[in-house]
Amino acid sequence: MKLHTLLKSIPLINLPDNNPEITSIVNNHRQVKPGSLFICITGHVFDGHAFAKEAVDKGAVAILSERILDLDIPVIVVKDTTRAMAILADSFYGNPTQKLHLIGITGTNGKTTTSHLIETIFREYKKVTGLIGTIYMKIGDRTIETKNTTPDSLVLQSVFHDMVNEKVDTAIMEVSSHALVQGRVNGCDYDVAIFTNLTQDHLDYHHTMEEYRLAKSLLFSKLGNSYNKNKKFAILNADDEATKKFVVETSAHIVTYGIDSPSDFMASDIILENSGTRFTLHTPEGKKDISLRLMGKFNIYNALASIAAAYVSDIPLELIIQAIEKATGVPGRFESVNGGQDFSVIVDYAHTPDSLENVLKTIQQFAKKRIFSIVGCGGDRDPSKRPLMAGIACKYSTDPIFTSDNPRSEDPMSILEDMEKGALGKYQIIPDRKLAINTAIQSASDGDVVLIAGKGHETYQIIGDEVFDFDDRLVALMAIKER
Numbered sequence: 001m002k003l004h005t006l007l008k009s010i011p012l013i014n015l016p017d018n019n020p021e022i023t024s025i026v027n028n029h030r031q032v033k034p035g036s037l038f039i040c041i042t043g044h045v046f047d048g049h050a051f052a053k054e055a056v057d058k059g060a061v062a063i064l065s066e067r068i069l070d071l072d073i074p075v076i077v078v079k080d081t082t083r084a085m086a087i088l089a090d091s092f093y094g095n096p097t098q099k100l101h102l103i104g105i106t107g108t109n110g111k112t113t114t115s116h117l118i119e120t121i122f123r124e125y126k127k128v129t130g131l132i133g134t135i136y137m138k139i140g141d142r143t144i145e146t147k148n149t150t151p152d153s154l155v156l157q158s159v160f161h162d163m164v165n166e167k168v169d170t171a172i173m174e175v176s177s178h179a180l181v182q183g184r185v186n187g188c189d190y191d192v193a194i195f196t197n198l199t200q201d202h203l204d205y206h207h208t209m210e211e212y213r214l215a216k217s218l219l220f221s222k223l224g225n226s227y228n229k230n231k232k233f234a235i236l237n238a239d240d241e242a243t244k245k246f247v248v249e250t251s252a253h254i255v256t257y258g259i260d261s262p263s264d265f266m267a268s269d270i271i272l273e274n275s276g277t278r279f280t281l282h283t284p285e286g287k288k289d290i291s292l293r294l295m296g297k298f299n300i301y302n303a304l305a306s307i308a309a310a311y312v313s314d315i316p317l318e319l320i321i322q323a324i325e326k327a328t329g330v331p332g333r334f335e336s337v338n339g340g341q342d343f344s345v346i347v348d349y350a351h352t353p354d355s356l357e358n359v360l361k362t363i364q365q366f367a368k369k370r371i372f373s374i375v376g377c378g379g380d381r382d383p384s385k386r387p388l389m390a391g392i393a394c395k396y397s398t399d400p401i402f403t404s405d406n407p408r409s410e411d412p413m414s415i416l417e418d419m420e421k422g423a424l425g426k427y428q429i430i431p432d433r434k435l436a437i438n439t440a441i442q443s444a445s446d447g448d449v450v451l452i453a454g455k456g457h458e459t460y461q462i463i464g465d466e467v468f469d470f471d472d473r474l475v476a477l478m479a480i481k482e483r
């Protein structure tokens with residue numbers, strides 16, 4: 001695509017005299033090839049402008065920058081390169097989201113689970129699906145590795161482009177609050193936007209709960225503002241306080257779901273069982289008894305949101321119910337580890353106070369004796385959640401063990417000290433995660449439950465700058481075998 005054609009998508013921009021052919025757009029100088037447009041991003045760690053010269057040496061033919069740079073190729077200056085990048089990426093890849101039925105999910109907890117449930121329903125309806133989220137990106141059955149829950153706009157639009165080429169009909173994606181604030185999803189034309197819930201997390205980045213809520217609200221306030229006149233739907237959790245604000249911030253058609261508040265899709269007569277949940281589903285088409293293979297009340301919310309999203313996407317209710325009843329768990333979410341032991345071992349991705357409380361309350365329903373909870377808090381992440389998570393582990397388990405969960409650049413002992421400030425009663429501190437898991441598994445006996453929280457599907461432990469292989473499920477299995 002010619003540079004001038006590409007730049008037309010940014011209103012009122014000054015076109016440079018030269019009009020080279022742009023063969024790729026990149027924001028990391030290592031990815032520059034002859035013909036690239038290199039976008040300089042002012043990041044949280046690096047200033048991409050510092051790599052502009054190296055980009056030219058590697059063959060970049062134009063630079064998008066936030067300041068004038070003295071280079072021999074066209075330098076286009078804009079106020080905010082990150083936001084301009086999203087517009088250019090959308091244009092460069094042929095506005096792919098306008099060709100997809102796009103479902104976005106935001107909220108503190110439940111995005112990954114809900115996205116997988118929706119994927120299951122659409123696949124049952126024989127749709128070709130795309131998925132973008134924490135665990136991986138998927139085009140049909142093909143999985144693609146990912147670093148962020150919501151990738152940057154260049155990766156995002158290029159994956160959407162591949163989805164269009166590979167005949168994907170519906171794309172389902174998790175939309176993190178970081179992505180909304182950083183404009184990673186600008187240019188995405190959502191048809192359905194889902195809100196799961198808002199509880200404490202990421203206050204290191206968003207500072208206050210209101211700022212965090214406003215980040216989430218961007219998904220809804222922008223919904224319905226595109227040129228695409230298809231009907232847009234905001235699917236909102238009626239039991240969450242934030243919904244009251246979102247309803248006045250969107251021009252989309254509102255559909256609600258909930259358990260306690262009157263809503264379009266409701267669950268009543270809930271029975272929580274050891275192998276799943278049962279409830280009566282209320283829909284605009286009447287009532288139906290449902291049996292889910294997923295445990296915990298929180299998963300009923302995820303199921304309701306998924307059912308509503310499929311319903312507004314014109315999938316017949318009967319088929320939606322059939323599919324949701326078949327849906328099995330998501331990797332690392334309430335995943336049982338079975339090595340023939342006479343107690344339960346559960347690996348779960350709970351890394352916020354609310355999710356930890358939900359999971360431990362669910363475990364309390366079936367634990368016959370002791371509950372061991374192995375809990376840590378990530379380094380370089382919201383420190384204010386640390387004492388809260390420790391307090392919850394102490395409140396809902398008999399044997400809390402505090403350990404490390406991706407300490408990153410922080411000293412593991414200082415993270416544990418932050419956790420201890422919220423601890424109550426007796427607890428153990430075992431900084432080495434493997435030792436913490438081994439200790440719990442060696443001590444557990446018939447009828448006990450061992451919860452290993454925080455890392456779920458992760459297969460690594462980040463200590464300093466190093467990434468070590470570490471999979472809670474494999475470590476637990478090994479410990480069970482060694483008993």
Ligand SMILES: CC(=O)N[C@H]1[C@@H](OP(=O)(O)OP(=O)(O)OC[C@H]2O[C@@H](n3ccc(=O)[nH]c3=O)[C@H](O)[C@@H]2O)O[C@H](CO)[C@@H](O)[C@@H]1O[C@H](C)C(=O)N[C@@H](C)C(=O)N[C@H](CCC(=O)O)C(=O)O
Nearest residue numbers: 027028029041043044045046048051148149150152176178
């Ligand atoms: C704090 C934060 O959100 N950072 C994100 C941000 O990075 P950044 O733009 O600040 O990047 P940077 O590393 O400072 O680099 C600046 C620029 O220099 C370029 N560069 C840099 C080095 C070099 O040698 N050459 C070079 O060209 C980089 O490519 C970049 O363009 O933009 C990047 C691209 O989108 C993200 O990958 C990165 O996520 C980091 C890795 C991260 O850990 N983010 C977490 C907090 C996050 O975003 N989490 C949410 C999920 C949260 C949840 O829901 O629980 C997520 O969506 O993943």
Ligand SMILES: Nc1ncnc2c1ncn2[C@@H]1O[C@H](COP(=O)(O)OP(=O)(O)OP(=O)(O)O)[C@@H](O)[C@H]1O
Nearest residue numbers: 108109110111112113134298333348349350355359
């Ligand atoms: N609807 C829900 N409400 C509260 N907690 C939930 C809900 N769904 C799942 N959880 C808990 O939160 C954990 C994370 O769930 P999930 O991965 O679906 O959320 P997420 O929003 O994608 O998280 P992340 O932002 O880290 O990607 C689960 O392991 C479970 O403990």
Ligand SMILES: N[C@H](CCC[C@H](N)C(=O)O)C(=O)O
Nearest residue numbers: 351377378381405406454455
């Ligand atoms: N998306 C979350 C994942 C946290 C997972 C936990 N294991 C940690 O490393 O803190 C984050 O980046 O904050």
Ligand SMILES: [Mg+2]
Nearest residue numbers: 111112134174
């Ligand atoms: Mg997720």
